Amino acid sequence: MSLFRALRPVTTATVRRSLTVSAQLNSAAPAAPLRRDDVMAAWVEYFDHPDCDYYNYRLGAQHLFSDDLLFDPVVYQAMLYSCRRFNNFPAAMRTLELIRLKCGDREDVYDWVMQELAPTLEDLGIPTVEDMNLHIVETEL
Amino acid sequence: MKFLSLARTIPEETRTTPEFNLHFYETLHVPFPLRPFQIGRPGSELAAVRAKESGDWKDLSGAEKEALYRGAFMQPITEQQQGTDMWKGIIGAMMLVMGSISCLTYELHTDVSGFKPNQAGFWYFWQPGWAQVRKNIAAENIFLEYTGSFNQRDYKHWDYVNHVWKNPQATRIDGAD
Numbered sequence: 001m002s003l004f005r006a007l008r009p010v011t012t013a014t015v016r017r018s019l020t021v022s023a024q025l026n027s028a029a030p031a032a033p034l035r036r037d038d039v040m041a042a043w044v045e046y047f048d049h050p051d052c053d054y055y056n057y058r059l060g061a062q063h064l065f066s067d068d069l070l071f072d073p074v075v076y077q078a079m080l081y082s083c084r085r086f087n088n089f090p091a092a093m094r095t096l097e098l099i100r101l102k103c104g105d106r107e108d109v110y111d112w113v114m115q116e117l118a119p120t121l122e123d124l125g126i127p128t129v130e131d132m133n134l135h136i137v138e139t140e141l
Numbered sequence: 142m143k144f145l146s147l148a149r150t151i152p153e154e155t156r157t158t159p160e161f162n163l164h165f166y167e168t169l170h171v172p173f174p175l176r177p178f179q180i181g182r183p184g185s186e187l188a189a190v191r192a193k194e195s196g197d198w199k200d201l202s203g204a205e206k207e208a209l210y211r212g213a214f215m216q217p218i219t220e221q222q223q224g225t226d227m228w229k230g231i232i233g234a235m236m237l238v239m240g241s242i243s244c245l246t247y248e249l250h251t252d253v254s255g256f257k258p259n260q261a262g263f264w265y266f267w268q269p270g271w272a273q274v275r276k277n278i279a280a281e282n283i284f285l286e287y288t289g290s291f292n293q294r295d296y297k298h299w300d301y302v303n304h305v306w307k308n309p310q311a312t313r314i315d316g317a318d
Contacts, residue, residue: 058173065172087195089206090213091173097218098172125199127206134210134217 019045040072047078053086061091065098070109073116080117084124096129151215160187160212167214169221179212187212279304 022042025034046052046060061079064071076099083092103110114128121128129135155161160179167174181187190205191212201209210217250256256265265271282304285294297318300307 055175058175061173062171066170084198088213089194089198089201090177090210093210094172094214094218101218101222125197125201127203132203132206132210135219137219137223 019049021045040075043071043075044078047075047082050085052082054088054091057082057086057088057091061095061098065102070099070102070113073113076113076117077120080120080124080126089126092124092126093129093132093134096126097134100129100135160185165215167216167221169218172218174214177213178215181212 020041021038022045025038025042043060043064047057049056052060057079064075076095079095080092083089083095099113100110103113120126158179160182162176162178162180164176165174165178166176167178179187181191187208190201190208193201193205194209198206250261251258254261266275286299286301286304288294295313298307298311298313
């Protein structure tokens with residue numbers, strides 16, 4: 001036991017937040033259909049967790065973006081702050097691109113989501129998809 | 142030959158750089174790849190920019206942000222949504238095959254079977270010139286009665302006197318008489 005302890009890397013003490021919603025959802029199957037607010041709160045807790053690294057992020061993000069649903073901008077905000085925490089700028093840009101993909105041809109919805117996320121983008125210093133010209137495709141003639 | 146390619150081709154100048162990551166895989170289904178597109182070996186420019194990524198993102202210039210994105214992903218989402226020209230190749234190959242089979246069928250029908258255009262089918266089969274053909278087809282039944290070692294015949298249901306099947310409408314069950 002002591003030998004294993006010597007080989008284990010040193011872990012810093014992290015303050016564990018109390019998982020108010022996602023703990024109950026993950027521990028037992030819900031008896032009633034989940035409320036929309038609970039779903040959003042659970043996802044925000046998932047991405048706000050300090051132990052969320054790129055692997056957990058892409059797991060959650062692929063789960064989110066494979067669903068035919070636009071989540072509340074609070075969830076996307078939590079995702080962007082999570083990207084900031086593990087220092088991955090391209091993941092944040094890819095998230096914004098996927099939000100744009102999810103909105104489809106509803107430009108008004110996309111404008112609203114970007115409007116809600118504007119303070120976050122300004123706080124973190126993330127440009128929008130149009131600012132980085134990722135929405136333009138160069139075709140060969 | 143762009144209409145024959147299923148995957149997107151990576152340009153050669155990207156493929157031959159030492160930063161190119163062979164294990165990179167990104168699609169619309171897997172938009173967050175586990176590995177970056179370019180490795181960023183220690184000492185390269187990309188590694189320096191990635192070290193700067195740990196600080197405030199407002200300090201990154203536009204070119205550095207672009208370099209970070211291009212170093213992590215091969216194509217933006219809008220480029221991944223583009224299709225290929227493969228459908229042209231598929232339809233072309235299909236037309237080639239169908240055309241060649243049509244030519245072969247026409248040659249067989251006209252030269253070998255002797256059908257004439259607009260004069261083939263059930264009603265023409267009973268014209269005077271076709272009697273020998275009908276006799277040849279009937280004579281094949283006698284060939285089927287040949288007792289060779291390779292002939293696994295269903296002798297129980299074959300009428301050897303009239304050279305036809307006994308009760309052809311009956312249901313035959315494997316293993317039963």
